[in-house]
Amino acid sequence: MSKSSIRKEYFWKYYLEWMKTYKDGAVADCTYKKYVSTQGWIRKLLLNTTVGALDRGKYQKMINQYAKYHEKQTTTDFHHQVKACVRDMLYEGYIDRDPTWNVVVKGKPHKKKHEKFLQVDEYKKLIQNLDLSHPIDWNWAILLIAKTGLRFAEMLAITPADFDFKRRCLTVDKTWDYRSPIGGFKKTKTITSNRAISLDWQILGMFKPQIENLPKDEPIFVKKCEAGHYKRVFNATLNQRLFTLCKQQGISHISIHGLRHTHASVLLANGVSINAISERLGHANVSITQEVYAHVLDELRVKDDQKIMAVMMEVS
Template identity: 50%
Template sequence: QVKGAILDAVDDGLLQMNPTRKVTIKGKEPREKKIKFLSVEELKRLVGTLECKNEINWDWFIVFVAKTGLRFAEALAVTPADFDLNNQTLSINKTWEYKKSNPKFQPTKNSSSVRKIKLDWQMIGQFCPLIANLPQDELIFVEKEKNGKYKRVFNSTVNKFLERKCIEADVPIITVHALRHTHASILLLEGVTMHSIADRLGHANVTTTQETYT
């Protein structure tokens, strides 16, 4: 805009010459935008590469986030007590402060983030035997050290794991947070209302959901 105004001023005779003629504008090339979600078929291919065994691992964590749309810290904070297997619901009422050297439970992002979400029958069937013998108030996805303290979990570590799985599945490389976007996008595709998606994601208002997904 500034360049256009100066060139107009030169053309109109207001300036005798362009004072910026030899100016060099420095800057960086814009970063390539990251893919923020997968399509239904791409998600199926990704899930097909996961090694979901008889005990909890990061493969199960990827499935869990993709099927619930939870934030990273919310998913880490899930305990067996949060599952209501009879009513097929999951309570989200806390987060795990994974960024600190001595991690602990923290409140959710906001009051709207405290919620109950429905789980499909397949997920209930998968997780029921996985958590059956675990203490009710202990984390499902975070291992403990020999001294009884929880091991530190880094977002970058899980993202690297997911990156390897994306490459193996031949789908765009995404982050764990992009699984949340994928979850919401699939719900939108299936005709779920924006208000229902906002409630499930724990957004404070539906405007946030609309601005992100429409």
């Protein structure tokens, strides 16, 4: 198509073709679904706007309308997905100016959702009362998450080959596609999610006899049925197991993701640096860790202030 023809094409149609050409198969399925959602909103908010007619005013109004129904971070993500297409349009010469320049991103107030986590004594009680007398089962999975802070999909993808008993660490370089009926290994959430997590000698000693006779490259927590297919695993199953354990032991009820938070909170409370914890959790950057654990950091700052005052009193 000529440039003049493309300039007359509806922007939502152009975005649809752009999305299929540059994103389909190049990004994770969950990410592509977000592009599909973005395209739907563009069609809704800029139905009769052509490529050539897209200017800063129309773009800003679209962002403002989207922001009425979404939080600022979600609106920012939407803006970035649209802007990627617009920048390509500018590069190709279909538009003369960048309509996304200096856009103001708004959004609904952020609802803070602090995932519940266990106190240190509850955390210890949970681990100490796990029934590990059976071969690898969900109790072992709960133990591993409690000791490493693994994400659910990362835990499911762990194989015997991922345990390095000499270096005393666990390699995380894949996840398990538990949302798919057939399962299978997938890439990690981000590049920084690929990491080696240090393990204490005690947990290594506990896992070694459990996994030494298992297939080296098969997931230890996902079983196969008689037909040779992997059995479907659901997040809710493990959450229910953890809920039952918490209830039996009289401690706070948390989810598996809450157990990941507990792992990080315990490390923070014991003086481990935010940078080290961020790397251990596989966060894309430290700011994410700081945002997620702001409530814990605030508590630690209060304690630090008290220590500072005590030191100043001693030297006065």
